[in-house]
Amino acid sequence: MKTIDYIYRFDPKNTSVKVPPSDAEKAKHELEVGNRMFADWMMSCQHGSLMPGDPHYVIECAGLNFGHKPTGDYVPRQDPFAIVIGCSDARVPIEMVFGQGFNELFVVRVAGNVLADECWGSIDYALTELSESVKLVVVMGHSGCGAVTAAVDAYLDPKKYSLNVMSLGVKSILRHIFVSVHRAAMGLQEVWGPDAPNSPSYRSALIESAVCLNAAAAAQSVRAANDRIRHAEVRVLYGVYDLRSHHVCMPPICTHVSDRDTHINLADAPNDAAEFEALAREMAVRLK
Numbered sequence: 001m002k003t004i005d006y007i008y009r010f011d012p013k014n015t016s017v018k019v020p021p022s023d024a025e026k027a028k029h030e031l032e033v034g035n036r037m038f039a040d041w042m043m044s045c046q047h048g049s050l051m052p053g054d055p056h057y058v059i060e061c062a063g064l065n066f067g068h069k070p071t072g073d074y075v076p077r078q079d080p081f082a083i084v085i086g087c088s089d090a091r092v093p094i095e096m097v098f099g100q101g102f103n104e105l106f107v108v109r110v111a112g113n114v115l116a117d118e119c120w121g122s123i124d125y126a127l128t129e130l131s132e133s134v135k136l137v138v139v140m141g142h143s144g145c146g147a148v149t150a151a152v153d154a155y156l157d158p159k160k161y162s163l164n165v166m167s168l169g170v171k172s173i174l175r176h177i178f179v180s181v182h183r184a185a186m187g188l189q190e191v192w193g194p195d196a197p198n199s200p201s202y203r204s205a206l207i208e209s210a211v212c213l214n215a216a217a218a219a220q221s222v223r224a225a226n227d228r229i230r231h232a233e234v235r236v237l238y239g240v241y242d243l244r245s246h247h248v249c250m251p252p253i254c255t256h257v258s259d260r261d262t263h264i265n266l267a268d269a270p271n272d273a274a275e276f277e278a279l280a281r282e283m284a285v286r287l288k
């Protein structure tokens with residue numbers, strides 16, 4: 001059996017700088033193509049074989065991007081083309097998931113991809129100080145998120161949430177997620193009917209919907225902030241990484257993973273509360 005490598009490749013003879021995407025659409029395409037390569041690699045690993053003609057999974061690294069220069073004390077300028085806000089979950093390594101190398105993504109990771117003050121500080125910094133290179137902001141949730149699951153369970157059993165066993169820090173994370181859990185619950189009741197909470201699949205549907213809405217809510221907030229402080233050319237997107245298919249997609253239900261072209265997609269952030277509420281209903285329909 002052959003080993004199946006995921007390679008960061010540096011060519012010492014090539015001292016050029018990798019050309020970054022020139023606009024938001026190209027940046028989106030770059031992330032989606034990178035995720036397709038990562039998902040294909042993960043699938044090859046699961047099948048345990050790399051057949052003749054199968055692709056090799058290579059991330060090309062230009063020397064200057066990570067400071068390699070034969071002479072002198074050269075330090076590269078920070079030059080990411082995208083800001084990515086993701087969960088701290090160890091199963092979701094952001095650069096690998098998007099097939100990116102050094103100096104290409106400005107990553108903010110926190111459990112539940114919630115936007116606390118320090119996260120906002122990082123985002124504001126990148127949007128203002130790295131404005132020459134940043135073309136895109138992406139908020140990425142993921143299936144099976146422990147933080148969202150904890151928020152759903154606390155929502156369904158509020159007594160648990162008030163217990164002292166939960167630290168202030170964890171409670172703070174859950175508080176950020178409750179808005180999305182509440183909206184997901186309303187969407188399920190509107191579409192499934194008033195008996196929705198009695199359905200055996202209610203809790204899992206609530207978690208899955210809340211994961212999407214939690215990413216969408218953060219993206220909507222970033223979009224509003226960006227509209228206030230920065231330039232219209234920065235696009236704000238969101239998606240959900242599926243732990244089974246390894247695709248980042250929105251909408252997130254991947255029942256036919258072989259149809260890979262249709263199941264990698266980053267969606268535009270909701271524009272307002274009405275679009276956010278419509279998403280909750282759409283998720284409820286999909287999960288019925």
Ligand SMILES: [Zn+2]
Binds near residue numbers: 087089142144147148
């Ligand atoms: Zn998570």
